[in-house]
Amino acid sequence: MKKILTFALTFCAFIAAMACGSNDPEVDGMTGATEQTGGDEGTAKGKMLVIYFSRADENWQVGYVERGNTAIMVDYIKEQADVDVFEIVPVVAYPADYDECTAYVTEEINENRRPAYKNEITNLADYETVFIGGPIWWGRPPMLFRTFFEAHPELDGKTIIPFGTHGGSGVGSYTTLIKEYCPNATVLESLGISGSSVRNVSSKNTVENWLKKLGVDKQSTSISNVRAKTNTANASYTLNGTRSNGQQRIYIRNGNKYIKR
Numbered sequence: 001m002k003k004i005l006t007f008a009l010t011f012c013a014f015i016a017a018m019a020c021g022s023n024d025p026e027v028d029g030m031t032g033a034t035e036q037t038g039g040d041e042g043t044a045k046g047k048m049l050v051i052y053f054s055r056a057d058e059n060w061q062v063g064y065v066e067r068g069n070t071a072i073m074v075d076y077i078k079e080q081a082d083v084d085v086f087e088i089v090p091v092v093a094y095p096a097d098y099d100e101c102t103a104y105v106t107e108e109i110n111e112n113r114r115p116a117y118k119n120e121i122t123n124l125a126d127y128e129t130v131f132i133g134g135p136i137w138w139g140r141p142p143m144l145f146r147t148f149f150e151a152h153p154e155l156d157g158k159t160i161i162p163f164g165t166h167g168g169s170g171v172g173s174y175t176t177l178i179k180e181y182c183p184n185a186t187v188l189e190s191l192g193i194s195g196s197s198v199r200n201v202s203s204k205n206t207v208e209n210w211l212k213k214l215g216v217d218k219q220s221t222s223i224s225n226v227r228a229k230t231n232t233a234n235a236s237y238t239l240n241g242t243r244s245n246g247q248q249r250i251y252i253r254n255g256n257k258y259i260k261r
């Protein structure tokens with residue numbers, strides 16, 4: 001219910017802002033919250049990839065920044081999990097000036113454009129779990145993500161984890177877009193952090209707790225590619241790790257290494 005209300009408020013604000021020509025995305029009256037939106041049952045597994053877009057330069061409530069807000073969130077994920085990273089970089093950079101950018105994006109949405117991006121990823125098949133995230137632009141993920149999803153139908157069926165930063169709208173619209181393009185994906189709990197607070201230490205902790213809840217952390221993913229050198233489906237393996245106090249509590253499940261504290 002909360003999710004529906006949030007989406008409805010954002011959508012109304014978006015329509016209202018478009019109607020009165022405002023470039024201000026905060027018109028939805030919701031501020032700065034960190035929000036976690038429930039997803040399908042399950043945990044992250046196998047080899048992991050983070051796909052993201054983030055715009056530096058002038059932004060809502062942070063002024064000019066050298067590194068975009070979502071990029072900071074990606075830094076936290078990288079610190080805490082063994083992930084590969086693919087950045088979606090638009091061929092035509094978005095205007096550095098915030099007001100110019102919002103006007104430009106309004107046109108992009110109205111014309112239903114599919115902006116091109118620079119590099120391509122060719123080994124998506126290698127990944128079982130994919131984080132997908134970016135900013136919220138006018139109540140939704142940037143159109144770049146539509147370009148990306150349309151080029152990558154192979155994302156469907158994977159475990160996908162939405163995340164992003166926003167100015168108050170939350171990132172539930174990432175889950176909606178992912179489900180639109182990947183109806184067979186398992187979409188886990190998303191995390192949205194307000195762009196103005198993403199640089200706070202508390203946000204780093206929030207990311208850490210969210211990842212733990214999803215079954216992701218450096219220790220549980222440091223062996224992500226355990227492969228059996230046998231055709232026996234039921235082969236079993238032992239892996240012992242010794243802590244300084246002598247406890248042996250390392251085990252592998254679904255190709256992930258776990259350390260029991």
Ligand SMILES: Cc1cc2nc3c(=O)[nH]c(=O)nc-3n(C[C@H](O)[C@H](O)[C@H](O)COP(=O)(O)O)c2cc1C
Nearest residue numbers: 025055068069070135136138139165167168169195
């Ligand atoms: C063109 C544009 C539109 C935006 N629209 C919204 C919006 O509708 N709702 C919202 O909460 N924040 C909105 N924002 C704020 C961004 O989502 C927020 O600053 C985000 O953290 C930017 O992330 P980035 O630096 O990774 O690009 C908008 C920002 C821009 C530049």
